[in-house]
Amino acid sequence: MSVPPSAPGAQSTPASPWPPTSSADFPRIGSLPAYVFAQVNAEKAERVAAGEDVIDLGMGNPDLGTPGHIVEEMVAHARDKKHHRYSASRGIYGLREGMADHYRDRYGVQLDAETEVVVTIGAKEGVAHLMLAILGAGDAVILPSPAYPIHSYAPRFAGGSVLPVPLQGDGQGYVRGDALLDAVEAACRTAGRPPKALLLSFPNNPTTLQAPPGFFERAVEVCRRNRLLLIHDFAYADFGFGDDPPSVLQVPGAKDIAVEFFSMSKSYCMAGWRVGFCVGNPAMVGALTRIKSYLDYGIFQPIQIAAAHALRAGQECVAETRDTYRGRAAALTEGLRAAGWDVPAPRATMFIWAPIPAPFVGTPSIEFARMLLREAGVVVSPGVGFGPEGEGCVRFALIEPEERLREAGARIGRVLRRAKAAA
Numbered sequence: 001m002s003v004p005p006s007a008p009g010a011q012s013t014p015a016s017p018w019p020p021t022s023s024a025d026f027p028r029i030g031s032l033p034a035y036v037f038a039q040v041n042a043e044k045a046e047r048v049a050a051g052e053d054v055i056d057l058g059m060g061n062p063d064l065g066t067p068g069h070i071v072e073e074m075v076a077h078a079r080d081k082k083h084h085r086y087s088a089s090r091g092i093y094g095l096r097e098g099m100a101d102h103y104r105d106r107y108g109v110q111l112d113a114e115t116e117v118v119v120t121i122g123a124k125e126g127v128a129h130l131m132l133a134i135l136g137a138g139d140a141v142i143l144p145s146p147a148y149p150i151h152s153y154a155p156r157f158a159g160g161s162v163l164p165v166p167l168q169g170d171g172q173g174y175v176r177g178d179a180l181l182d183a184v185e186a187a188c189r190t191a192g193r194p195p196k197a198l199l200l201s202f203p204n205n206p207t208t209l210q211a212p213p214g215f216f217e218r219a220v221e222v223c224r225r226n227r228l229l230l231i232h233d234f235a236y237a238d239f240g241f242g243d244d245p246p247s248v249l250q251v252p253g254a255k256d257i258a259v260e261f262f263s264m265s266k267s268y269c270m271a272g273w274r275v276g277f278c279v280g281n282p283a284m285v286g287a288l289t290r291i292k293s294y295l296d297y298g299i300f301q302p303i304q305i306a307a308a309h310a311l312r313a314g315q316e317c318v319a320e321t322r323d324t325y326r327g328r329a330a331a332l333t334e335g336l337r338a339a340g341w342d343v344p345a346p347r348a349t350m351f352i353w354a355p356i357p358a359p360f361v362g363t364p365s366i367e368f369a370r371m372l373l374r375e376a377g378v379v380v381s382p383g384v385g386f387g388p389e390g391e392g393c394v395r396f397a398l399i400e401p402e403e404r405l406r407e408a409g410a411r412i413g414r415v416l417r418r419a420k421a422a423a
């Protein structure tokens with residue numbers, strides 16, 4: 001039966017080759033930008049295979065291992081066959097309640113575990129599916145950039161678009177909040193059709209910037225005035241090295257328009273376990289819960305039980321992890337500064353974000369990253385991988401012990417000195 005031209009589904013994408021011979025023959029895949037990190041990763045794999053000692057500070061993949069009491073809880077429940085069945089897509093009640101209690105105790109925020117908390121398969125999956133749940137075709141999301149890659153891909157996957165606004169620091173490790181929110185208002189004024197949402201993430205990956213006091217109050221106000229939903233990815237909630245990073249939900253009335261994502265990956269070194277949460281505005285939480293109910297059956301139940309245990313048990317392990325990253329940040333900052341590379345000390349996160357130094361200023365970040373791998377045996381993430389606004393910088397992930405970071409600093413120092421002498 002032929003489809004009448006006006007029927008839904010009648011507008012087709014441009015003809016694709018048939019039969020497909022490459023994944024790029026499918027329109028959504030073909031339109032994806034090149035994966036910038038792939039080239040450095042491939043070169044790293046070659047060098048490791050050749051037996052070279054490569055110090056990999058590329059991906060923000062925690063190395064510290066999940067604390068023993070969390071692992072034990074998972075193992076104990078993994079033995080019980082009643083936990084081997086499908087679980088609840090939105091997460092078991094005990095875990096949702098654990099998250100609600102965590103927000104009450106930590107931030108003084110009241111959450112209803114039934115309607116204002118949903119468990120996600122990590123914050124990344126949660127952000128991606130929230131976009132699918134809330135965006136209509138052509139809806140724009142305002143995104144401070146550079147940005148964590150899924151923040152710019154997820155709206156596009158969902159048929160929407162991204163309006164980047166510049167993310168700048170104040171030189172003290174805080175975002176220049178007023179400039180950022182002025183840019184958000186300007187984007188709302190000039191957009192052809194009103195944007196739908198503002199997607200923030202502080203402490204920020206890759207820039208390490210933190211939200212200054214009062215920032216979220218003004219962000220909520222700006223979003224209300226411009227009828228924007230506010231989505232806050234709070235993956236580095238526990239990694240402030242001075243003042244504690246604030247939650248957007250601490251702003252009175254924020255729940256009317258905002259949700260926040262929390263992740264177990266970084267705070268509890270549970271990156272491989274895949275547990276995160278979306279909390280706050282019940283309409284958005286409900287939309288995500290609904291779409292997830294079509295897509296997944298929930299996380300392996302022993303993992304959910306162990307995650308609930310992590311939230312309820314003593315939090316010393318979180319403080320230890322934060323202190324480890326703080327020590328590593330100091331070690332690498334010191335090492336790079338001694339090498340003649342004056343990197344800014346991060347106020348938060350598990351990264352250092354550094355402008356490319358002399359004599360390489362102006363070198364594309366991907367070429368600079370390849371050079372560091374070739375000449376120093378150190379892997380970093382090229383800034384352009386976080387969007388064009390990240391060009392001119394590289395990111396170091398603090399996922400090696402302090403002595404290895406010092407070694408990385410020393411190796412880079414030798415390369416910079418040689419290059420300066422030759423320049």
Ligand SMILES: Cc1ncc(COP(=O)(O)O)c(C=O)c1O
Pocket residue numbers: 060121122123124125148201205233235262263264265271275276
């Ligand atoms: C800002 C941000 N959000 C989310 C994630 C991923 O979190 P999860 O492991 O919970 O999916 C990361 C990981 O690097 C991140 O930097």
